[in-house]
């Protein structure tokens with residue numbers, strides 16, 4: 001086990017380059033299963049979710065070659081090997097193995113996914129989609145069994161706007177017979193990225209990025225080369241860190257439209273922001289105004305930035321309210337921020353953050369990926385040293401986090417936790 005240590009208070013300055021999007025990468029890697037020849041994906045982030053998915057492709061007989069930020073997938077000898085346990089529980093996006101394997105082999109046996117514990121995260125809409133396409137889906141002892149004689153296009157209305165269900169149904173439908181229409185589809189940029197890759201492979205998809213997606217099934221998909229879009233959540237995390245502590249920070253390789261909801265809120269708080277073509281420059285203001293934020297589906301304020309944004313609100317002159325309409329239990333970071341001196345009340349799905357509190361370094365634990373990002377942002381602002389455990393969560397989604405922050409002037413480093421310390425932590 002490892003922990004992150006941050007000595008707070010150092011101003012940040014310079015340029016940080018955003019890596020490829022985690023939530024695209026984790027869908028594009030399973031999508032490569034659908035091709036009959038090699039698929040090359042460029043600009044992948046170096047994160048554990050990517051490594052585990054590449055491993056899962058090997059587990060079903062594929063070959064993968066990861067060099068720098070490029071992954072080459074050789075799908076020629078894959079077979080529908082059951083994946084009931086183990087690695088599938090280490091991340092959320094293993095659910096895309098269901099759609100991709102069903103689309104390729106008409107068959108899949110896969111354990112239920114893991115990922116951040118944000119309260120219940122059902123996959124009923126994924127299953128509704130697979131069943132509409134003709135698959136029989138059963139859950140036996142925690143493993144999902146999916147099987148179809150043949151997949152046939154269907155009209156599927158999602159009862160909940162779901163990123164995962166939209167992509168999973170696309171993966172299962174691209175080789176189905178006839179037309180599939182997904183209504184009330186999610187519109188996140190990552191969905192467009194997946195549709196772009198599948199289209200390069202020969203799929204016929206229209207409407208990705210709108211709430212109605214039409215897919216006309218094709219018999220064969222072939223290999224291609226694709227470059228991932230930049231990670232808007234990583235970009236947003238650096239924007240928040242820059243607002244918190246940045247003399248002047250340039251965030252490079254960002255699609256400004258993808259972070260518009262955050263840019264608007266940071267400006268409302270008084271942050272100085274200049275938006276270029278693929279760069280955003282940010283400077284900390286003298287004083288932060290409190291703001292209210294509600295997370296919504298894209299293009300609304302992303303739930304994945306709710307937690308780091310909460311840390312920034314502790315610096316506002318007054319009370320800001322942050323409401324998560326997507327996950328009702330995405331608040332495990334609040335107790336940890338309170339340990340650092342934050343004054344936050346939780347009322348239902350809303351955190352009431354009383355600003356003007358100076359934070360102090362403490363020993364805290366990241367319960368999930370973005371809770372980890374929230375604690376890093378808080379650690380950068382706090383007086384003294386913050387020790388963050390639960391680093392494996394952070395490593396799921398941030399490429400070279402400490403290195404990138406160190407290049408901006410942060411004093412952040414990683415230490416190994418020895419056996420005795422681990423015991424002590426577990427008993428405390």
Ligand SMILES: CC(=O)N[C@H]1[C@@H](OP(=O)(O)OP(=O)(O)OC[C@H]2O[C@@H](n3ccc(=O)[nH]c3=O)[C@H](O)[C@@H]2O)O[C@H](CO)[C@@H](O)[C@@H]1O
Nearest residue numbers: 023092093120121122123124125126160162163164165326
């Ligand atoms: C790997 C990945 O891309 N993860 C992202 C994806 O997660 P994920 O795909 O799991 O999130 P969804 O968009 O599916 O979930 C949105 C909401 O719908 C609910 N729901 C979802 C599916 C379903 O079958 N039934 C159902 O009720 C969920 O509980 C949640 O309240 O989108 C989330 C919302 O932007 C992000 O926080 C995650 O970072």
Ligand SMILES: C=C(OP(=O)(O)O)C(=O)O
Nearest residue numbers: 092093115116304369370
């Ligand atoms: C919730 C997240 O990830 P996952 O869905 O992979 O758990 C996230 O990226 O903030």
